[in-house]
Amino acid sequence: xxxxAASAPLLEVRGLRKSFFGVTVLHDVDFAMRxxxxxxxxxxxxxxxSTSMNILGGVHRPDAGTMLLEGRAYAPQxxxxxxxxxxxxxxxxLNLFPNLSVEExxxxxxxxxxxVFPFIAPLFIDRRAIRRATEAVLREVDLxxxxxxxxxxxxQGERQLVEIAKALSRQAKLIIFDEPTTSLTRPEVERLFSxxxxxxxxxxxxxxxxxxxxxxxxxxxxxxxxxxxHHAGTAPAETxxxxxxxxxxxxxxxxxxxxxxxxxxxAKPALEVEGLTQRGVAENISFSIREGEIVGxxxxxxxxxxxxxxxxFGLDPFARGEIRVSGVPLTNPTPASAMEAGLAFLTEDxxxxxxxxxxxxxxxxxxxxxxxxxxxLGFIDTRKVNEVSRETARAMRLSTxxxxxxxxxxLSGGNQQKVVIGKWLRRQPKVFxxxxxxRGIDVGAKQEVYRIVNALxxxxxxxxxxxxxxxxxxxxxxxxxAISKGEITGEFARKxxxxxxxxxxxxxxxxxxxxxxxxxxxxxxx
Amino acid sequence: xxxxxxxxxxxxxxxxxxxxxxxxxxxxxxxxxxxxxxxFRNIVIQAAPIAILAIGMTFVLLTAQIDxxxxxxxxxxxxxxxxxxxxxxxxxxxLAVIVMAGAVGAVNGLxxxxxxIASFIVTLATLFILRGIAMWLSNTRTLMFPDxxxxxxxxxxxxVPSAIAGFLxxxxxxxxILNQTPFGRQVYAVGGDPESARKAGLPVGRIVxxxxxxxxxxxxxxxxxxVTQIGAVGPSYGQQVEFSAxxxxxxxxVSLFGGRGSVxxxxxxxxxxxxxxxxxxxxxxxxxxxxxxxxxxIFLAVAIDGLRTRIVERMERRTIRPLDTGAAAAAx
Numbered sequence: 036x037x038x039x040a041a042s043a044p045l046l047e048v049r050g051l052r053k054s055f056f057g058v059t060v061l062h063d064v065d066f067a068m069r070x071x072x073x074x075x076x077x078x079x080x081x082x083x084x085s086t087s088m089n090i091l092g093g094v095h096r097p098d099a100g101t102m103l104l105e106g107r108a109y110a111p112q113x114x115x116x117x118x119x120x121x122x123x124x125x126x127x128x129l130n131l132f133p134n135l136s137v138e139e140x141x142x143x144x145x146x147x148x149x150x151v152f153p154f155i156a157p158l159f160i161d162r163r164a165i166r167r168a169t170e171a172v173l174r175e176v177d178l179x180x181x182x183x184x185x186x187x188x189x190x191q192g193e194r195q196l197v198e199i200a201k202a203l204s205r206q207a208k209l210i211i212f213d214e215p216t217t218s219l220t221r222p223e224v225e226r227l228f229s230x231x232x233x234x235x236x237x238x239x240x241x242x243x244x245x246x247x248x249x250x251x252x253x254x255x256x257x258x259x260x261x262x263x264x265h266h267a268g269t270a271p272a273e274t275x276x277x278x279x280x281x282x283x284x285x286x287x288x289x290x291x292x293x294x295x296x297x298x299x300x301x302a303k304p305a306l307e308v309e310g311l312t313q314r315g316v317a318e319n320i321s322f323s324i325r326e327g328e329i330v331g332x333x334x335x336x337x338x339x340x341x342x343x344x345x346x347x348f349g350l351d352p353f354a355r356g357e358i359r360v361s362g363v364p365l366t367n368p369t370p371a372s373a374m375e376a377g378l379a380f381l382t383e384d385x386x387x388x389x390x391x392x393x394x395x396x397x398x399x400x401x402x403x404x405x406x407x408x409x410x411x412l413g414f415i416d417t418r419k420v421n422e423v424s425r426e427t428a429r430a431m432r433l434s435t436x437x438x439x440x441x442x443x444x445x446l447s448g449g450n451q452q453k454v455v456i457g458k459w460l461r462r463q464p465k466v467f468x469x470x471x472x473x474r475g476i477d478v479g480a481k482q483e484v485y486r487i488v489n490a491l492x493x494x495x496x497x498x499x500x501x502x503x504x505x506x507x508x509x510x511x512x513x514x515x516x517a518i519s520k521g522e523i524t525g526e527f528a529r530k531x532x533x534x535x536x537x538x539x540x541x542x543x544x545x546x547x548x549x550x551x552x553x554x555x556x557x558x559x560x561x
Numbered sequence: 562x563x564x565x566x567x568x569x570x571x572x573x574x575x576x577x578x579x580x581x582x583x584x585x586x587x588x589x590x591x592x593x594x595x596x597x598x599x600x601f602r603n604i605v606i607q608a609a610p611i612a613i614l615a616i617g618m619t620f621v622l623l624t625a626q627i628d629x630x631x632x633x634x635x636x637x638x639x640x641x642x643x644x645x646x647x648x649x650x651x652x653x654x655x656l657a658v659i660v661m662a663g664a665v666g667a668v669n670g671l672x673x674x675x676x677x678i679a680s681f682i683v684t685l686a687t688l689f690i691l692r693g694i695a696m697w698l699s700n701t702r703t704l705m706f707p708d709x710x711x712x713x714x715x716x717x718x719x720x721v722p723s724a725i726a727g728f729l730x731x732x733x734x735x736x737x738i739l740n741q742t743p744f745g746r747q748v749y750a751v752g753g754d755p756e757s758a759r760k761a762g763l764p765v766g767r768i769v770x771x772x773x774x775x776x777x778x779x780x781x782x783x784x785x786x787x788v789t790q791i792g793a794v795g796p797s798y799g800q801q802v803e804f805s806a807x808x809x810x811x812x813x814x815v816s817l818f819g820g821r822g823s824v825x826x827x828x829x830x831x832x833x834x835x836x837x838x839x840x841x842x843x844x845x846x847x848x849x850x851x852x853x854x855x856x857x858x859i860f861l862a863v864a865i866d867g868l869r870t871r872i873v874e875r876m877e878r879r880t881i882r883p884l885d886t887g888a889a890a891a892a893x
Contacts, residue, residue, distance in 0.1 A: 132820075135750060139746050143750050144747075144761050148743065160743055160746065
């Protein structure tokens, strides 16, 4: 490759604009990168990272803006266009078929064929050709497996390497990684990084998206920060510190966002968890939350934080351990018995689990407390339902007052979240577990949610807060627990929190540093 | 627990084979006529129509759909052939039956993929519609077939009885399509994860559509083979055959949830079912317990499938921490 080609930008994005349903999510975003370089793309949830990547990958089309790939106009209409132009997208949820072999996965949408019968168009898959091609790209990613291995038998890290091999087999010039490390073990992460370095040496451009900022700084030459759909800044990685990136991401000081608490936490424990263990998911987890206290759970996606919440609420099983709510043991919890005991759980999947989208706001708000609204014969008293839910809507400062004929899907993300929280507030929970309560909602709505959480604690509820945004944890929590690989790896008391220490604990591979060095145990054969 | 479930999984995966061996032993002990070459040839001849139907069903099941209309399609296409094509040479009737049945499959496939209605509902409706048309055309009379067609049953190609030959051709074609063509592997991809298939740019709708056409064509063919054996069709012809076909496929390891199974297994399942009926016949069992035993086997098949799916799910459950053994070694 000549010097001129190496210094010309591989990808140039100018003035990218996109809105959904009248809400602008990207405002004239620019970025550029050279071949053989990695560009880190960081920003909070909802900052426009995924939208810009979806435009690059041909999933969405921009309202305005131009993209140049190797100096030529690039405007993919479908993911297939993007792949043909040499742009590969490796999603967080890998796009492989476990029931097919590795080689079949690589070629599933375009098998090379060979003729068997003369004068008839080639019908059959050219097995030898795909095997050879697969072996070649597997070598490039250092994956020593047979191309005929079913993907189902591979580990998560191996599957990701197969995805990279797939990109290579398509002559990708640009590979986009979206949160590639969340489900990998640390040795697998190291292997991924060495492969990425090799890809760069081959002149392939990398766009690396991650919430783990240390990794971004390590992998990338340049970092672009997005905030609320705006381009907040671009700088060479060596000139950036974690603090600098975070301040670019957040764009304001923390005190302005997080309202002050009215009342200090009480003394009595509301939730006690002791020795919670489930093989492969959680190891001996113990902690307690006092009345009116907010405890933050800091961990990466896939660290076991959501699983812990699900176990406490009786959604997932656990092998050993004890849960007590206000001192009363909660044995073999089911969601029903957990709710009975005074637990409430705001799931991270608002659309999937928290809200019935086609139901009205009123129906949604009373869903968790239907029994208290039944009349003498057990029928639901509709007038009471509407009254109660309107009351809740006002308390939550919902955007609509017409609770009975607005269906949940017509509300904005922030207002939907208020409905879900409102639904649980009606039960006046003793312990409220919030899993990503502000994901994908704008700053204004976030503040409303924070205000509601504070109001909750003033009434004596204990809160277990799970969030990917460390700023949110630091701003709201009285105490922070770090969780990694299903183990509690650190506890941090009230302010000032040491952000770096928390991040370090949350990314630590607890008790398993020697994991890669450990001699391979005897294989268990069936 | 892990070792235990692995062993259990191994048994469940080979359950049909174990069941088959057990049946052979039981029937062999109860009658000395059972272990005769002629008897086994008869079993395969009797299994041929169901096996052909089940092979078509396998395509549909692999995409996580279902086709309940195959029995009714058999009845209608055979009735049309008996009513209007009695004087034509048999290859014409055969071709007409295949084309008509293929068209039925195409209609099913179009409704399922274009209107997005669940295939269970669509094919349940076509089942009644096709059966209704056939009864209306035939006035519910029993229709006889000419000698030209019934004599095919006694014919053989290169020493192989015609029913077995027909079934072998279908089997070989289906195997080659599913394992050696891009379409076949894409069928598995669509069944394994339709969302990923769509993201990978596969024409999911078109693939599902063609699977219904294959199922239709197989229904026509299977019906024709069975007509050569029976020589007449009446209102009860082809009734509940769809369930035997599904049972054969599931017994052979095809998952009702799509993406898993093979035609080899399906053929094995069909032969297993017919072996049971043949064995019951040979030991002079009460004819009224035939359906009971068949139902028992179908139930067993579905139960095994469910159990196997659950165990596979448990073994593939995502873990956050490295498990102490096995997983760590496998990751390296």
